[in-house]
Amino acid sequence: MIAFAMNHVYAVVMAGGVGSRFWPRSRERSPKQFLDIVGEGTMIQNTVARLEPLIPPMNTIIVTNKLQQELIYQQLPFLPKENILVEPVGRNTAPCIGWAASWIKHIDPKGVMVVLPADHLIQNVGEFLRIVSVAVGVAEETDALLTIGIQPSHPETGFGYIQFDDIEERNPLAAKGVFPVKTFAEKPNIETAEKFLASGDFLWNSGMFVWKASSILQEIQTHLPDLFEQLLVLEASAQQPTFKTVLEQTYGMMKSISIDYGVMEKAGHVYVVKGDFGWSDVGSWDEVVRLSRTNGEGNFHRGTVVTKDSKNNYVDAGSKVVATIGVEDLIVVVTEDAVLISRKGKSQDVKEIVDYIRRKQMNDFL
């Protein structure tokens, strides 16, 4: 474990997600990142906490939206309020990262930023911090844009992939596990994913980035010049009483675009650091089941669960009591007002349930 904080390093935690995949626990007003879905602490609390050996709270920035602002204050009360950047509207990752970069560069022109989603799980925190440190070291000394790529364990079709240049002779950073990126690939179909896995030079795109704030702003200036101008407007009014109005107007005009598509796929100096630290994006209840420790009968119980002849069930009883009799391979999630009962392996269809609830305007249950 690295025990010293790096003063020029900033965390930028992106917390605008409105995932519906964890219905009935995730709701419009409390998406996944605010839930304690795996283990203790909510996902955003754990995201901030695991970085603390490297990055203290005063260097931790959260980018979120109005709906979730209050939950951030509640769950991360030790963060300075000025570190919570509240987007008036969501415009995908490029504006979000651009704003955070301009905020950091304004107070620390040499600042390096570690950009992370708020809702991922990392099981080997020591190794994760080591990888982040490697990336930070490279970013401090160069203008490189670094991504953290995950060693894939199976042909996943739910992630984008990063192909890296694996010829070590021409890569002075190979010893550190840092490689030039050849291409970014969209979410593949299963055949393509299998080819990616077999090739050995594809990694999962984790959505984690490391770079100097000045480096990414320079690339934004080149590849997204409109956004760059808009960020200059924000910076100019940062200390003004009119800032809120300027923010609303400027964000309203921004184009919705991802940092991957808007910058990473076009820029030079793009590197990937290979990581293997028990990463998961925790994308479905089935993934949660996989990550949960079961008892002797294969059951996972959270809360008060009474069973008879039942095995291999995942049961989150919330504040109720749940009794199961003679059932197996179920995922059961109970909240104050809703109950999900899904066969294991089928939980991706939760999205269709939520879509139905939305179509029927059963808004209390969204």
Added chain:
Amino acid sequence: MIAFAMNHVYAVVMAGGVGSRFWPRSRERSPKQFLDIVGEGTMIQNTVARLEPLIPPMNTIIVTNKLQQELIYQQLPFLPKENILVEPVGRNTAPCIGWAASWIKHIDPKGVMVVLPADHLIQNVGEFLRIVSVAVGVAEETDALLTIGIQPSHPETGFGYIQFDDIEERNPLAAKGVFPVKTFAEKPNIETAEKFLASGDFLWNSGMFVWKASSILQEIQTHLPDLFEQLLVLEASAQQPTFKTVLEQTYGMMKSISIDYGVMEKAGHVYVVKGDFGWSDVGSWDEVVRLSRTNGEGNFHRGTVVTKDSKNNYVDAGSKVVATIGVEDLIVVVTEDAVLISRKGKSQDVKEIVDYIRRKQMNDFL
């Protein structure tokens, strides 16, 4: 349908049950008879309502206990309060029926009583009323003790059986479907139940009785003389201010005994009326499932249920929303504080769930 009320006829509805077989809907304070488990109206409301063409509310008596007294007032507000007999402690059916008989004889010496459990389902009400009328007719003209026996449809091990004398030549009531009882048989094992069914002269004991109040009191005097004395004590103090105290003391001393064991198995003049009117004691969630009309996919839904790839499920969502994905043959019952998920055919094990909850003293859930 019989359209005239019979003035000397009284209903005695026994409503002291504390069934746990419908957990989580049935609770200590709201047993099965107070629930709308099948169709509309609660079971006790339906029990009283279906008799109304024969027996008006002022002739309807409920025997219950302190815990359930308030629910009776709420669910049957049109009954005179003096018709609600509240037992201080439960002492099985003989004291319950004896008290009701003495109450009726006191106000109507010629009164005939129709004794019924509060929590049975009857699908063919017209035929049921016809059978009751036949029994009442015989009771009015004789001192017979009549039971209503149900034509069995399968070798059920959960009921007692009544064997009748089927030699019609020596039975002047055979034409009416009324037969002398040979024996009362306890709940049989499956082999015995199959023999009973094959023999053709065994009926299910429905726990419904018809007799003059004076007739049953005479038999109680013969076969349960202690109880008879205790009933005289109650009758003597009926209009006194001390009645409540006398009731508590007297009931406290009564022996707990069923009318079947204490009287019916020993008395002469015992007859059974054969009934076939879609009777069910609704003894388990599986029985409820059998009685419920399903949609095209074999699902029964009550409340708000959203499904995907799910069939042959019984889902009672209570006031919540329940979503099912890829599941079949489940019984799901949701209440404010509890959720039951049972495989179909296994719901008798609900009793074990309740036993566990009791042992663990999770009293809020009882």
